[in-house]
Amino acid sequence: MTKESSNWMKDPTTIQLILFNLFSSFGIVLLILVVTDLFTENPFKKQNLLLFFLALASAIATIKLHINYWKK
Numbered sequence: 243m244t245k246e247s248s249n250w251m252k253d254p255t256t257i258q259l260i261l262f263n264l265f266s267s268f269g270i271v272l273l274i275l276v277v278t279d280l281f282t283e284n285p286f287k288k289q290n291l292l293l294f295f296l297a298l299a300s301a302i303a304t305i306k307l308h309i310n311y312w313k314k
Contacts, residue, residue: 251303254311262307266300273297
């Protein structure tokens with residue numbers, strides 16, 4: 243009588259994939275706008291290294307989600 247719960251990262255649905263892409267992209271854009279004031283300064287500075295690590299981690303998670311979706 244054990245019921246396996248579905249992990250959304252290992253077995254994503256189409257809706258979950260679309261929502262994760264939208265939220266991830268929107269979050270990265272907002273993070274860059276808030277941290278760097280994009281319209282007045284260059285975002286590619288050494289002090290913004292943590293920002294790019296966060297964006298990279300989000301991109302890796304998105305890629306893993308896509309790989310798991312297409313395997314299914």
